[in-house]
Amino acid sequence: MADTVQYSLLGWIPLLPLIGAILNALFGRMMPKKVVHTIACGAMLVAFAFSVVSVLKLAGGGVSDHGHTTYAPLVHRYFTWFAAGSLDVQASLWLDPLSAVMILIITGVGSLIHIYSIGYMSEDPSYARYFTYLNFFVFAMLMLVLGDSMLVLFLGWEGVGVASYLLIGFWYEDEAKAAAGKKAFITNRVGDFAVVLGMFLLFQMAGTLAIPEVREWASMLSMEQHHAMGGMLTLITILFFIGCTGKSAQIPLYVWLPDAMAGPTPVSALIHAATMVTAGIYLIARMNFLFALAPTTMMIIAIVGALTAFFAATIGITQFDIKKVLAYSTVSQLGFMFLAVGAGSFFAGVFHLMTHAFFKALLFLGSGSVIHGMHHEQDIRKMGGLKKYMPITRWTFLLGCLAIAGVPFFSGFFSKDEILWYALSNHSALGGLHLGWILWGLTVLTAGMTSFYMFRLYFLTFEGECRADDETKSHIHESPWTMTVPLMVLALLSVAGGFIGIPHILGEPLGLPNLLHDWLHQVIAPGEALFTHKVGEGMAWPAMAVAVAVGLGGIALAYVKYGRGHDPTGDLEKAGKGYLFVHNKYLVDELYEATIGRGIRVAGQVSYQLIDRVLIDLLMVRMWGYTAKLGGEVLRQFQNGNAQRYAIYTLFGIAAVLFYFLT
Amino acid sequence: MFGIPIGWYLTLSAALFVLGAIGLVLRRNAIVMFMCIEIMLNAVNLTFIAFARYHNDLGGHLFVFMVIAVAAAEAGIGLALIVNVYRHRRSLNVDDINLMQG
Numbered sequence: 001m002a003d004t005v006q007y008s009l010l011g012w013i014p015l016l017p018l019i020g021a022i023l024n025a026l027f028g029r030m031m032p033k034k035v036v037h038t039i040a041c042g043a044m045l046v047a048f049a050f051s052v053v054s055v056l057k058l059a060g061g062g063v064s065d066h067g068h069t070t071y072a073p074l075v076h077r078y079f080t081w082f083a084a085g086s087l088d089v090q091a092s093l094w095l096d097p098l099s100a101v102m103i104l105i106i107t108g109v110g111s112l113i114h115i116y117s118i119g120y121m122s123e124d125p126s127y128a129r130y131f132t133y134l135n136f137f138v139f140a141m142l143m144l145v146l147g148d149s150m151l152v153l154f155l156g157w158e159g160v161g162v163a164s165y166l167l168i169g170f171w172y173e174d175e176a177k178a179a180a181g182k183k184a185f186i187t188n189r190v191g192d193f194a195v196v197l198g199m200f201l202l203f204q205m206a207g208t209l210a211i212p213e214v215r216e217w218a219s220m221l222s223m224e225q226h227h228a229m230g231g232m233l234t235l236i237t238i239l240f241f242i243g244c245t246g247k248s249a250q251i252p253l254y255v256w257l258p259d260a261m262a263g264p265t266p267v268s269a270l271i272h273a274a275t276m277v278t279a280g281i282y283l284i285a286r287m288n289f290l291f292a293l294a295p296t297t298m299m300i301i302a303i304v305g306a307l308t309a310f311f312a313a314t315i316g317i318t319q320f321d322i323k324k325v326l327a328y329s330t331v332s333q334l335g336f337m338f339l340a341v342g343a344g345s346f347f348a349g350v351f352h353l354m355t356h357a358f359f360k361a362l363l364f365l366g367s368g369s370v371i372h373g374m375h376h377e378q379d380i381r382k383m384g385g386l387k388k389y390m391p392i393t394r395w396t397f398l399l400g401c402l403a404i405a406g407v408p409f410f411s412g413f414f415s416k417d418e419i420l421w422y423a424l425s426n427h428s429a430l431g432g433l434h435l436g437w438i439l440w441g442l443t444v445l446t447a448g449m450t451s452f453y454m455f456r457l458y459f460l461t462f463e464g465e466c467r468a469d470d471e472t473k474s475h476i477h478e479s480p481w482t483m484t485v486p487l488m489v490l491a492l493l494s495v496a497g498g499f500i501g502i503p504h505i506l507g508e509p510l511g512l513p514n515l516l517h518d519w520l521h522q523v524i525a526p527g528e529a530l531f532t533h534k535v536g537e538g539m540a541w542p543a544m545a546v547a548v549a550v551g552l553g554g555i556a557l558a559y560v561k562y563g564r565g566h567d568p569t570g571d572l573e574k575a576g577k578g579y580l581f582v583h584n585k586y587l588v589d590e591l592y593e594a595t596i597g598r599g600i601r602v603a604g605q606v607s608y609q610l611i612d613r614v615l616i617d618l619l620m621v622r623m624w625g626y627t628a629k630l631g632g633e634v635l636r637q638f639q640n641g642n643a644q645r646y647a648i649y650t651l652f653g654i655a656a657v658l659f660y661f662l663t
Numbered sequence: 664m665f666g667i668p669i670g671w672y673l674t675l676s677a678a679l680f681v682l683g684a685i686g687l688v689l690r691r692n693a694i695v696m697f698m699c700i701e702i703m704l705n706a707v708n709l710t711f712i713a714f715a716r717y718h719n720d721l722g723g724h725l726f727v728f729m730v731i732a733v734a735a736a737e738a739g740i741g742l743a744l745i746v747n748v749y750r751h752r753r754s755l756n757v758d759d760i761n762l763m764q765g
Contacts, residue, residue, distance in 0.1 A: 641761030644688050644696070651684055 005061060007074035010054050010093050013103060014142035016047040021135035028128025040131035041114045044138065048107035055100045070522045071097055073212075075148065086207060094148030094211070098285055098523040101350060101516070102145035105357045106275050110138050112486035113270040116365055119482035120266050120372055130170065130264070137163035141275050145282055150199050150209040153283070157195065157247065160276045161188045167271060168263040177262035184256040191246020191253055198239030202290075205232060211286065218289045219526060226293060237290055237297040241304075244280030249331050250308045250338055255589055257331055261323040265368030268323060273330050273364050274357035281337045281353050285346045288527030298342050299435065305338025306423070306439045306446075311586070313449040317456065318583040320572065321378050322367045325457050329404070330360055332450065336419050339443060343436075345422035346524040347517045351501040352415035354516075358497045359403035359412055362490035363454075366397035369479040369487065370461060374472060380457065381568050385466035389476040392484045394462045396491040401458045403494040405451030406551040411498030413548075416447060418503050420547050421540060440543070444550050451554030459562040467569065505540045672713035679706035693745050693755040697738075704734050 020043030028036050054074060062069040077092035095103070114134060121130050140159025147153040162185075169181025203209055206217040226233075244250065249257035260272045271277070284291055284301070291298060309332045316328035333356050341349035371378055373390055387394040403410040406417070424440040466473055478484070501516035562568070572583065581587065638649070683703030687696050708727045715723025749755055 639763075641763045643757055643760070644691075647684075648688050651688070 003072050004075045004094075005057075005072050006076065007054065007057060007095070008076055009050055009057075010074050010076040010095055010146070011078060013047050013050050013054065013107070014093070014139050014146060016043040016050070017135040017138040017142065019043060021132050021139060024128045024132040024135065028132060031128070033122070033127050036128045036131055037114075037118045040135050041111065041118070043135060044107060044111040044114045047138070047142075048104075048111045051100075051103045051107045054095055055104060058095055058097070058100055068521050068525075069518065081151070087203065087209070089149055089151050089209065091152060092148050093146040093152075095146060096523055097519045097521075098282075098350065099145045101354060101520070102282060103142060105354055106138060106141050106145065109274045109357055109361050109490070110141075110270060112489055113266045113274075113361065113365065116269075116368070116483050116486040117264075117266045119480045120368055121264060122480075124264075126170070130167075133163055133166045133170070134267070134270070137167065137271060137276070141279075144279055148211055150202065150211060150214075153211070153286070154195060154199065157243075157279060157283075158192065160271070160279065161185060161192065161247070164188075164260070164271050164276055167267040168260045170263055170267070174262075180256075180259040180262035184260050187253050187256040188246045191243040194239040194246075195243030198236045198243065201232065201236045201239070205229065205236070214287075215289050215526070218293060221293070230294070233290065234294040234296050237287075237294040238300065240283060240287065240291075241280075241297060241301055244283055244338070245304065247283075248277050248280030248334050248338070250280070250304055250335060251311070254308060254312065254331050255592060258324055258327040258585070261321070261327050265323065265364060265371055268327070269361045269364030269368065272327070273360040277330065277334055278337070278353045278357065281334070281341060281349050284338075284341045285350050285524060285527075288341075288346045288524050291341070292344070292527040292529075298344065300342070302339050302342025302423070302435070302439060305335045305340075305342050306442045307335070308332070309335030309339060309446045310442050310449075313446045313453065314582055315585050316453040317449060318579060320381050320568070322370065322380050322383070322457065322461065323364075323378055325380075325453060326360070326363055326367055329363075329450065329453065330356075332446065333360065333404070336416065336443065336446075339423055339439060340419040343419075343422040343425070343439070344528060345418065346527050347501075347520055348415065348418040348422050350520060350524075351516055352419055354501075355403070355411035355415040355494070355497050358490055359400045359494040362396060362400040362487060362494050363404065365483070365487055365490065366393050366400060369393040369483050370397075372479055372483070373476050374468065375475060377468065377472065380460045381571075382468050382472075383461045383466070384464045384468075385462070386476065387462040388466075390462075390478045392478060392487060396484075396487040397462065398458060399491045400494055401451075401454045403498075404454050405555055406447055406547065407451075407555075408548055409498070411494050411496070414498035414501055414503060414506075417544055417547060418501070420444065420447070421503065421505075421543060424539065424543055444547050447547055448550040448554040451551045452558045455555045455558035456562050459558060459566075460568055463563060464565045465567075467567065505544075669713055669717050672709060676706045676709040676713065679703070679709065691756050691758055693748065693757055693760075696757065697741055697745065701734065701738070704730060 020040050023039050024036055058071050058074055061072040061074075063072070064070075074095040075092060077090055079091050081089040081091040083089070114131075117130065117134065121127060124130060137160060140156045140163055142156070144153055144156025144160060147156055165181045165185040168184050169178045172178045172181070199209060202214065206214045208214060208217070221229075242253075246253040257272060257277065261268055263272070291301075312328045312331035312335060316325050316332060319325045319328060333352070337349045337352050337356070340346075340352060369390065370383065370386060370393060373386070373393070374383065377383070399410075403412040406413045420440060420443055423443050424436050466476075468476070502512050502514055504514060504517075506512075507514055572580075575583065584590075638645075680703050683699045683701075683706060686699035686702070690696055690699065708730055711723040711727045711730075715721065715727075745755065748760060752759060
């Protein structure tokens, strides 16, 4: 293991948002809004500044060796959380290149979204509560990515779940929104339970939960040991992956994310697009040395990722709620990231995580700006022609769409291309078929659908005639600067962010390095080393050309269908059965309700009637009463108040005693 | 002791005791029951005396005096109770006196 450097500034990065949250929680209601958001945004901006300083310090400590630079991780230890026997858990932080990328995204994008929230939430009565939750979320998320032990990571993992629940149900007077919060929390709970089980098994196997130690343990495994415990490693990694499907909204646990759009839009941007939902990717990238030892799990991850990407994209095409489209798009993009890590390219997963954080946060904030401007109208059938009213929102949104569609040289292009390339070169075989081609085909198709639904959204929202009623029309306005400035910054990042991870086939001829890949190399090398390309480099150019063509084709199709003044008002009524089936999300919610929901309720009824009523109430509690009562009924026959009867009992009793002793 | 063997005393005593016990159980009048108890007590006394003479031991006599003294006290309290019961209920049939039934 590389040397580590003590660095106490690191400790302040998660603490600042926590302090902000505590201050606003305790005194927020007494303070004017100006102070509240100054505290919250101030904490975020200082945390961002500290993150930048820490990352620069980390980058400064690099040592070059064989063309790869190794950076000495920065550590900060708060205190010993608990120690019991061989389990010794330190509450300490660990900054290496992977967590560096994450904290920059979290504090950077987080700061922008905090600033944006000042405008978006300006009229909300629960202003301080909102910023308390938001700061708390950032604290938990930072603990998640900085924790050097699985337990500290899990603390953050649960913390972001709580924050997500609180923020989805932020407007809890609306029952549907409160229910959406519960749905998110409970669905996540299923996954979290699997993570806990995975941690138990990991501790049993490795004897430690500190990630650097687990990594060392994994690297010391001999071939024989690896074969002997292959099944266990697969089980552990699958359990972790189940946790990821919950947190990162993959099949089968993705159902909560679309409903999570009930929360305020900046929350959707921060938690349900840019940061929290990517925790699953982070976990897998963090534990890549473990996942790489379990090829079965990797194959499952890749397949689940590709299928999620595909199905979520099809649903996204048929939605009319601006946020729902983006939500399914997020599920779909997360599927891309899982496909990447499942195919063995942890770099591509993290890279897409980063670019996605930029353009999806931008798109969500753009949609928030639209919703704000239209006074909480979310139905794109009632929008249209907004480019007249909201030029900044429109242009930034368009850039976001271009980025997510993978138009060449926008950020999404680089990261998506990298994923497609790794999907193609996946060497696993499934049922005699070369899995790489299937995954690649599915993903290219999904990429085409992605550009289609994004531009459908763009055309219906910003182009054409305005379909809002006159009352609303007269109120549409561009958002205040607190909202448009973050949009512009994010647009810049969405456009240019891809250049730090130029794929090798593009970069090498031009002499441009893949900065992000080199930066992450020390973290993800053990995982990537185990995967080899089977498809020749020669395939890279045609594959890329096809992907770009399909992406542009999606845009063109969207233009043909929606870009020329199409009025979607009656689309749903005219739609065929198949369209409605997809529009209704393949009835998955109904399926879950009919199977799991009903199943649990029936099981609840059975256990209530059988275990609670019969076993506990009747057999264990009331039976004692009945026994005593019955015994009394029998015994009272003897106690009838007749003195002579008593005399007989006495006589017979004495006779019996005498008989016993004298014979 | 006048040539009468101890067995006769004991037989008489047992007969008296059983007579008293049967009377106690079967008769319904409280006074008669009370008298039956006295018979039983005195049957026991007879046994004590017989054994005392048989063994030449004064302990038996002492016991009898004790029993007579207690029986006297008991008779006093018992009769007082019976009188009071009669005043309240105008009857001495023990079947009517069953307030304590469970």
